[in-house]
Amino acid sequence: LVLARGVYEHRVQFQSLSVASTSYDPLIERVVESVLVTEPEELVEASRRQRFHPRSWEPARELGDALYRAGKPADALRAYEQALGIDPEDLRPLIGLLRVYADYEVPGGLPVARDALERAPDSLKVLEAAADVFAAEGQQAEGIALLDAAWLALPDSPILRRIRLQWGLPVEAAGVDRMS
Numbered sequence: 001l002v003l004a005r006g007v008y009e010h011r012v013q014f015q016s017l018s019v020a021s022t023s024y025d026p027l028i029e030r031v032v033e034s035v036l037v038t039e040p041e042e043l044v045e046a047s048r049r050q051r052f053h054p055r056s057w058e059p060a061r062e063l064g065d066a067l068y069r070a071g072k073p074a075d076a077l078r079a080y081e082q083a084l085g086i087d088p089e090d091l092r093p094l095i096g097l098l099r100v101y102a103d104y105e106v107p108g109g110l111p112v113a114r115d116a117l118e119r120a121p122d123s124l125k126v127l128e129a130a131a132d133v134f135a136a137e138g139q140q141a142e143g144i145a146l147l148d149a150a151w152l153a154l155p156d157s158p159i160l161r162r163i164r165l166q167w168g169l170p171v172e173a174a175g176v177d178r179m180s
Contacts, residue, residue, distance in 0.1 A: 003037060006071030010037060042066045050079070057087035064096045073104035091120055098129035102136045109133040117146070124150070124159045131167070144169065 003010040012031060016024050046066035049059040064079035077100050083093035094116050101109025113130035120126040127150055134143035147164055151171075154160050161171050 003035070004071070005037065007069045008040060008071070010035075040066070040070055043070045055086065057083045057090060057093070060086060061090070061093045061096065064093060068096060068100055068103075073100045073106050076100050077106070091123055091126060094119065095125050095129050098126070098133050102129060102132035105136045107137070110137050110139065124154075124157065124163070127160075128163050131163070135167075143167070 012035070014024055014028055043063075043066040046059065046063040050063040053059045060079050060083035064076045064083060067073075067076035067079055077097060080093040080096040080100070083090065084097070087093075097112055098109065098116055100106060101112060110133065113133040116126050117130050127146060131143035131146050134140065134146070144167070147160070147167060147169060150157075150160055151164060151169075164171050
C-alpha cells in the first residue's frame with residue numbers, strides 16, 4: 001500500500017509466498033482500515049506560528065510551504081496570497097504560488113505567471129516557475145519562448161543552463177557547448 005500526500009509517501013509492505021498470500025487478506029484489510037495519517041509536524045508548527053502571528057508575512061509563507069509539501073494546494077495558495085498581501089516585495093510566496101499551480105496542475109495559473117514575470121523580470125527563479133506553469137497549462141511554446149529569450153540575454157548563466165537542460169532545450173552556441 002502506498003499513500004502519497006504532497007511530497008510525503010507512506011508505505012506498508014507485506015511479503016508472503018504466493019500460495020499463502022490469500023490467507024493474509026484479512027490482516028491486510030485490518031491494517032489498511034486502521035491507517036491513520038497525521039499531519040506532518042512541520043505543518044502543525046507552521047499552522048501554530050501563523051495563528052499566533054496572523055499579520056506577519058513569514059509565518060504565512062512558511063505555512064504555504066508546509067501546505068504545498070503536505071499536498072494541500074488550495075490551502076497553500078491561500079497562505080501564499082496572504083503572505084504576498086502582507087509583503088508584496090517578497091518573491092518567495094510568489095514563487096510558491098507558481099510552484100503550486102505548476103506542480104499540482106491547478107488551473108488558472110497563466111495570469112499569475114504572466115503577472116509574476118512583469119513583477120520580477122530579472123528573477124530566474126520566477127522565470128523557471130512561470131515557465132513550469134505554462135507547461136502545466138499546455139502552453140509549452142510560450143514557456144520555451146521565455147527560456148529562449150532569457151538564454152539570449154544571459155547565455156552564460158549556469159542556472160538558466162540547468163533549467164534549459166531540464167526542459168530538454170539546447171545549451172550550445174553555434175554547435176559548441178558553452179561548458180567546454
